[in-house]
Amino acid sequence: xxxxxxxxxxxxxxxxxxxxxxxxxxxxxxxxxxxxxxxxxxxxxxxxxxxxxxxxxxxxxxxxxxxxxxxxxxxxxxxxxxxxxxxxxxxxxxxxxxxxxxxxxxxxxxxxxxxxxxxxxxxxxxxxxxxxxxxxxxxxxxxxxxxxxxxxxxxxxxxxxxxxxxxxxxxxxxxxxxxxxxxxxxxxxxxxxxxxxxxxxxxxxxxxxxxxxxxxxxxxx
Numbered sequence: 001x002x003x004x005x006x007x008x009x010x011x012x013x014x015x016x017x018x019x020x021x022x023x024x025x026x027x028x029x030x031x032x033x034x035x036x037x038x039x040x041x042x043x044x045x046x047x048x049x050x051x052x053x054x055x056x057x058x059x060x061x062x063x064x065x066x067x068x069x070x071x072x073x074x075x076x077x078x079x080x081x082x083x084x085x086x087x088x089x090x091x092x093x094x095x096x097x098x099x100x101x102x103x104x105x106x107x108x109x110x111x112x113x114x115x116x117x118x119x120x121x122x123x124x125x126x127x128x129x130x131x132x133x134x135x136x137x138x139x140x141x142x143x144x145x146x147x148x149x150x151x152x153x154x155x156x157x158x159x160x161x162x163x164x165x166x167x168x169x170x171x172x173x174x175x176x177x178x179x180x181x182x183x184x185x186x187x188x189x190x191x192x193x194x195x196x197x198x199x200x201x202x203x204x205x206x207x208x209x210x211x212x213x214x215x216x217x218x219x220x221x
Contacts, residue, residue, distance in 0.1 A: 024103070027098065094170070146218060152167070153215070
């Protein structure tokens, strides 16, 4: 089995188990905008991202889309439906995505045999729970501008920046607004205000953080 450097499953399973995984796992590729799974669908297995980025989202009030997180290489998808075997969220490719899929029964057996993998999954669940709790707290306690600033920092950390310092993603303004838990109009107004103050720079769809110190101060509310 070829060990993919970013694959959570490959990294933590026993070497002697990899040949069996190779016979059970299937590789899938998705184009930008393609659905990997949708909320309400039956959980059939788990996905391990090798390349590309995915948004995890669900419908919010007034049928608006709320982006819960962005996932990249090394991430696991499908775990949120483990308790009742139904996906509570949707996953959509943001660019070209390559991932491997294993069915739920085989993954359960893999966890029983591979103790390190099971341990890493426990740590992964703990980290996801902590991030979810923090996100809920931010949504309640932070004002809109602080949430937008924090969201842009998160997006920058996930997608990185290009040679000119612009956040290296093709996310729409609506996606950014959905991630920050605000409206497109509020995001548009805030970004232009920050541009006028030379805190950020805007170039078509791209965003560049110019004054990182001031920008981090904005996340404090």
